[in-house]
Amino acid sequence: MTRRASSTVRSLRRRLQEANDTIAAIREGHVDALVMRTPEGEQIYTLRTADQPYRLMVEQMREGALTLSADGTVLYCNPRFAEMIGQPAVGIVGQAFASFVAADDRGHIQPLLSAEIFRHECRLLTVHGTSIPTQLSGAELVIDDARTMAVVVSDLTQERSERALRESNRLKDEFLATLSHELRTPLNVIIGWTHILLADHLPPAMRRRALELVDKNAQAQAQIVADLVDMSRITTGKLSLDLTPLPLMPALQTALDSIRLTADAKGVSLVLTPPAEEAFVLADATRLQQVLGNLLSNAVKFTDGGGQVGISAQLDGDHIKIEVTDSGIGIDPEFLPHVFDRFRQADSGMTRVHGGLGLGLAVVHELIRLHRGTVQARSAGIGRGASFVIRLPRAEHVSPEPAIAPLRANNSSLDGKSILLLEDHEDTRELTAQILQQVGVSVLPCASAAEAFALLQDRVPSAIVADIGLPDEDGISFIKRLRQHASADLRDLPAIAVTAYTSSADRQQALTAGFHRHLAKPVDPADLIDALCEVIDGDGRLSRRARRGSQRRKNAS
């Protein structure tokens, strides 16, 4: 045989062997699938157990999986889908898929069943009566001319909550940017005018104007800080209300008076519609003023000159309805559901026309909630005004508690008194000393508790004004030690805490430790003088009334 012929024989033999091996492999079950040539083209026939991995994949995947018949009957569901619905698969297979879809979304299901492929978000009903947001991804499956639909169901609950988290982070970033802007704007005015004043080239008339501007902007900044502190107290649950029956009319009148100056300056007219009869509302006096003040200043802020802002009250069963309306720029219907959200403003970003932090209405909402009342915003749309409706519990008419007459001793009662001033911040010490000296007080300044005790060995002042945050020994420890002092004169000394620790817990701590008053920084000079007058008797001793008052009166903070 030639070399070439023998090679052909070898090749043929080899191919024969391969054919035999193929048949043997199929016969012995070494294959999972056969490829058959049919008139319609190749068909793959999967052999027994070969589809196990697919089955397991569908059974174990984290998404729900279904097959539906053409009329929407569930033919198969995997364990995850049964888990989502909250009942075993036997209760699901054979049912209409639409019966597991929330009523509002049910109408959208039937048209999807005739699509080749679809993606659709809908809510599914669980047996527990709750609903879960899902995304359905469907694809037509045609097997032997029978048309079914394969559907993968993804639970969007987590995705939704992540989305909400991202949104709230975005709002916080936006808020910080706004906050920074709102703090810098008045700061710019304060620093600018202060420099000009220091240069001392201003004519007297301009000096007055400059100081007014510095004062106005400092007040604006103080308001921002107060709003922030309130919001933080509310969200951390540290704000407690002092609910008392308050006569309605005076409350409305006070709120209106507080905004009158701003409204007049802008040319906005104010209208008060009183209730049919005088009634009492169960509220915290300070907080109610804050709520009404926020709503009214908002109304004036968003109303142009010539417009009108009104406040009205009505009795409504065991509630009182107070409505603040304006003829201003109105609220976009899309923004309306978000007006009470924290940090949210209709015009954010660089193009905003109106200042503010976007906290005012959030504070209103939370305060009203704490009062067990409700607040609603209404607006017919942009340019069509807005109204805010508050409902607060009505109080039974009670004879008013005899008010503690404020001991408004005139400032001259401080004349010639000496006061120990314990404050470590040098500038604040100088400022407070100046305020006190202006009413004739002689000030004994000291920067630490040790220095104060040294001074007290030689002299007994009429009262003490002390900071709380101090180096080495804080104001709380100082006052505790003072109250245990061997000398009765020192033990009973009237004392006022002036501090930037302003929470109600801080206040309580200061009063418990032995202070008679707790004033929050920034402190209004007039409040400090008033407080001193109240705690000092004519003879320099602590008045009994002040002692009692310190327990009962709520601090202006």
Place this chain on the structure above:
Amino acid sequence: MIPPRPKSPTRRTRRTAPQKYLLRLYVTGTTPKSIRAIENVRRICEEHLHGRYTLEVIDIYTHLPLARGDQIVAAPTLIKRLPAPLRQLIGDMSDEQKVLVGLDLKPRRR
């Protein structure tokens, strides 16, 4: 190990420039025998053809035209496309000796 066959001229050339193997394994997704076939072929190739083979794993469900071209009748099937001659093996490739013979890496027993 490959027994030396000094007489064959191809042996000599392979020793100087090792022949590249082009293998194609037809499977049906992740069915049990297909999974075993993939694992076995990879192991055998790494052991005997390290660095000089390309293995294409092809799912016949998604590449039916390719399977048609290679005249595939069942899966798993391993095709040796290069070097010539074309060879095909059926099954899960668990018999290593048979695979080595099929790939011409071992002489056929007489």
